[in-house]
Amino acid sequence: MTTQHHDDPHRLASAEIVVGIDGSEAADLAVRWAAETASQRGRSLRIVHGLDLAAAEAVYGIYDVITPPVIDAIRCAGVDMVRTARRLAHQVDPTLIVETEVSEANPARLLIELSETAHLVAIGATGAGGTLSHLGSTLLAVTSHGRGPIVVVRDTGTEQQTRRVGPVVVGADGGPVSETAVAAAFAEASERNTQLVAVHAWSDLYHDRFAGLPYTIPDPHAETAGQAILAEQLAGWQEKYPGVQVIRKVYLSGPRRGLLEWSRSAQLLVLGSRGRGGFRGLLLGSTSNTLMQTAHCPAMVVHPQ
Template sequence: MTTQRSSDPHQLASAAVVVGVDGSEASDLAVRWAAETAAQRGRRLHIVHGLDLAVARAVLGVYDLMVPAVIDTIRRQGADHVATARRLAYDVDQGLTVETEVCEDHPAKLLIERSAAANLVVIGASGEGGTISHLGGTLLAVVSHGHGPVVVVRDTGTEYQTRCVGRVVVGVDGSEISEAAVGAAFAEASDRRAQLVAVYAWSDLPYGRFAGLPNTIPDRGVAAEAQSILAEQLAGWQEKYPDVDVMRKAYLSGPRHHLIEWSRSAQLLVVGSRGRGGFRGQLLGSTGNALIQRAHCPVMVVHSP
């Protein structure tokens, strides 16, 4: 277990819960989730909106007379977005300390910068899955390059709302970043007074490749190796968080399939920003990509400390 340093900026009392807003329904859902989390933890809620004025000026550069009016409209829209988000946050808890920020920067740049000192960053996504383009460049940039935990709250377009009850589920794969995800998952489970489910798949091969097999691992040697990896990555954390009840689940293959299935009844799913075999320069692991598109609960992506 890696000992968490008291100097970790994301755990300081001054670290706020940061949420990016853009006026969409997915953004509203993210604000409610962020406000609930900030209220539960006694932290400030910091609502931010990036105007991306550089792009607007570049697009309108050949129409000099239009620039001031368009920029004013963009600024008013940005102010409206954060004002609406503030009202949504106070609907959750009137006692919240809420701060708002409207900045000229690109929203991804703004959120990545704020993530350095944030307890966590929350961002909304829409769509039922499909191609990665459904998530948008801002979300992918923040999830890939943010500092500390980044939580994606996805609006599926259904009656589904984020849950305040249910398990916390963490994906374990034996990598260094996976250990950071396990630590974050234990902290979340403790804060939320929830059971923690640690899910490990021995192989990254798609679940369908072994269709028809039971959910147990038939090979005793493989099963023992899987349990050993789970035990190693959980070692120490259960002693640090004795209040957390832990369930261990090991499968032969298909990590994304099993994590998505567990997310159906979970209130939060936690994964590392890169999986085993991932390259340090890689934007986001394939399992993480699949989960932020298709999980049935908010997904926390944890970066290296």
């Protein structure tokens, strides 16, 4: 049952789940994941495709081939994509309310605009990491500038592809941006009726890469201090979601390794848009950027309201 949250447009009962598509296998996976999520939460699904006709005209215009038939062909291809995606969504749940939209707009701008009121926006990602190989700059733009939760759906590399078992995992560094991620992670764990794993890195330095220094914390005082930071950041949310069991993990350095390892068994990884050491003008921190490309499960990036 979806609950009304009048102070948060992303939690309103009317808020849709939005998924951006481009006809790729990664987009098909994102459609299935988004349809499963919409079905379980009693929300409608909106499947969107941006034609970016302005860019097409700029490219094809160089060769004087951007004629009305070419534009019609681009539009028809977009319509075919959303029709196929709609069929995929209804394979998940034949009763699901599915809206489709083919827009002339740039796909990143379209998804960013829709993210203002969407329950969440999903985008597919492919590859083993190292590059933003699906949607390229669109994925980076939407995760950097979108509002509310943006979920990058990655193939887990298993027969199941995306998991519906395992914990929700969140990176918690004690900062204000992390507070937004923690709030979203508790809500997701509650929706999914699963455990929440809160991961805290005592230092942003990656000690384990140098001179064989340990990854776990050998100093009990540092361990105690890290647990205290987690306890303070989680306290209010544990009271709000008493049914969510929380596992706390503190590591010596760099959050990437711990979060990446947990993503192997998690059904969702939740990240803040910037870490405690991030620059104010940097809209997407290096940890979130890296994990979007390498996580073994869908990764949700949340931005402060």
